[in-house]
Amino acid sequence: MSRKPEADYDVIVAGGGAAGVGAALGAARAGAKTLLVEKYGFLGGAATSSNVLAYCGFFQQGPEPIKAVGGVADLVLDELRGLGLNCDPFKSPTTANWIILLEPEAVKLALDRVLAAHGVDVLLHTRVAAVTRTADRLESVTLAGMDGRRRIAAEAFVDATGDANLALLTGLACRTGDENGHLQAISAPIRVGGRNPTVPIDRAAIIAAFESYNKTGDWPTARPDGGIFTEVPLTGEMWWMMFDHPLKDLSSRSFTEAEQAARAAAHDYVQVLRKHVPGFEHAYLAQTGPQIGIRESRHPPARYELTGEDLLTGRQRPDGVARAAWPIEDHSVPGKPVYKPIGGAGYADIPLDCLRAKGLENLCYAGRVIGADSAAYASIRVMGTAFATGEAAGRHAATC
Numbered sequence: 001m002s003r004k005p006e007a008d009y010d011v012i013v014a015g016g017g018a019a020g021v022g023a024a025l026g027a028a029r030a031g032a033k034t035l036l037v038e039k040y041g042f043l044g045g046a047a048t049s050s051n052v053l054a055y056c057g058f059f060q061q062g063p064e065p066i067k068a069v070g071g072v073a074d075l076v077l078d079e080l081r082g083l084g085l086n087c088d089p090f091k092s093p094t095t096a097n098w099i100i101l102l103e104p105e106a107v108k109l110a111l112d113r114v115l116a117a118h119g120v121d122v123l124l125h126t127r128v129a130a131v132t133r134t135a136d137r138l139e140s141v142t143l144a145g146m147d148g149r150r151r152i153a154a155e156a157f158v159d160a161t162g163d164a165n166l167a168l169l170t171g172l173a174c175r176t177g178d179e180n181g182h183l184q185a186i187s188a189p190i191r192v193g194g195r196n197p198t199v200p201i202d203r204a205a206i207i208a209a210f211e212s213y214n215k216t217g218d219w220p221t222a223r224p225d226g227g228i229f230t231e232v233p234l235t236g237e238m239w240w241m242m243f244d245h246p247l248k249d250l251s252s253r254s255f256t257e258a259e260q261a262a263r264a265a266a267h268d269y270v271q272v273l274r275k276h277v278p279g280f281e282h283a284y285l286a287q288t289g290p291q292i293g294i295r296e297s298r299h300p301p302a303r304y305e306l307t308g309e310d311l312l313t314g315r316q317r318p319d320g321v322a323r324a325a326w327p328i329e330d331h332s333v334p335g336k337p338v339y340k341p342i343g344g345a346g347y348a349d350i351p352l353d354c355l356r357a358k359g360l361e362n363l364c365y366a367g368r369v370i371g372a373d374s375a376a377y378a379s380i381r382v383m384g385t386a387f388a389t390g391e392a393a394g395r396h397a398a399t400c
């Protein structure tokens with residue numbers, strides 16, 4: 001009989017997005033010796049890898065921003081303020097929801113600092129690549145990094161990979177997309193530099209320019225309304241979400257096609273701005289990626305799946321550990337999001353069982369991999385909520 005390896009850590013968190021950072025802080029603050037592993041060379045998840053430059057889910061909808069998420073997320077916001085970001089609630093002119101605008105370099109540094117201040121051991125350029133398990137427990141993960149592979153044991157694990165990569169490795173049967181296997185569209189927000197900051201961004205001019213581009217251009221946009229744009233704090237760049245793409249499956253081939261299409265479209269779109277939109281005469285493409293924005297991939301089995309009905313009725317419950325306050329934002333059809341508000345008091349409780357793997361005692365979920373049906377998923381995946389489910393998952397993992 002093989003002996004259980006001695007635990008190197010109390011908690012290992014896979015993935016360093018909002019959920020993973022929340023989980024690592026939650027575990028460390030509960031006294032756990034905690035390791036966070038992230039495959040990229042920086043933390044932040046979609047905020048820093050896919051130009052998703054707004055934290056949603058921190059506030060309820062409504063005329064005033066009522067806070068729905070605090071805890072360790074506030075530590076992150078404090079660090080960001082220290083780096084010059086305003087972090088006040090900002091009412092999105094396109095959706096009228098309250099968000100916090102971000103700048104990616106500040107996010108990377110703030111997350112490094114907040115994790116270091118709480119004694120979390122961080123390994124970047126490191127991917128969770130394999131696991132060992134018994135019938136009902138995970139024992140160890142194999143980490144593939146720049147220095148090769150090594151096996152590390154822990155008492156508990158948190159899957160905060162966004163794509164359920166850890167759950168997949170354990171052999172748990174994951175659902176792809178919604179109940180019919182349909183995936184939400186992927187999108188490629190970009191940053192455009194070189195605009196004249198004294199000229200307000202002219203939506204009507206963008207719409208007119210794309211009316212003509214959509215007839216003859218190679219990459220017609222699914223957002224003839226000019227897309228969603230805002231000014232990136234600290235840099236004055238334009239943040240712009242204009243390219244959406246259906247995702248038929250999770251194959252590398254599909255992602256390759258999407259990445260290449262997004263890059264080609266981004267190039268064209270900036271040329272359209274330069275030629276036709278006042279203030280953009282000297283504009284240039286500051287950044288696509290590092291990778292395209294993935295809205296949905298795999299859903300691992302949890303002990304409870306939050307439902308659309310839970311959100312539409314604003315269901316509160318005694319076993320709630322986090323709040324979902326962002327409206328259901330469905331992107332089933334590229335470029336045509338459909339919003340449905342949260343009912344009741346403006347938030348729904350997320351119970352602990354959404355964060356607990358079905359079939360494994362010491363595996364927790366955080367962020368967009370928690371248990372949720374397709375409607376609830378369209379709300380809980382946002383980064384503010386991911387910090388909250390992360391913190392709760394980390395705290396629970398620390399007690400395993």
Ligand SMILES: Cc1cc2nc3c(=O)[nH]c(=O)nc-3n(C[C@H](O)[C@H](O)[C@H](O)COP(=O)(O)OP(=O)(O)OC[C@H]3O[C@@H](n4cnc5c(N)ncnc54)[C@H](O)[C@@H]3O)c2cc1C
Nearest residue numbers: 015017018019039045046056127128162293367368381383
């Ligand atoms: C186009 C687009 C626009 C969006 N707009 C918003 C918005 O405005 N505001 C908002 O709040 N949300 C928005 N979202 C949703 C949000 O960005 C994600 O749902 C959110 O980032 C989920 O956080 P997470 O921490 O669970 O996952 P992620 O942010 O995806 O982080 C997962 C991390 O795990 C790492 N990882 C994956 N596999 C491994 C592995 N095997 N080993 C080690 N590390 C691994 C990844 O590199 C990544 O850093 C948007 C999403 C998209 C795609």
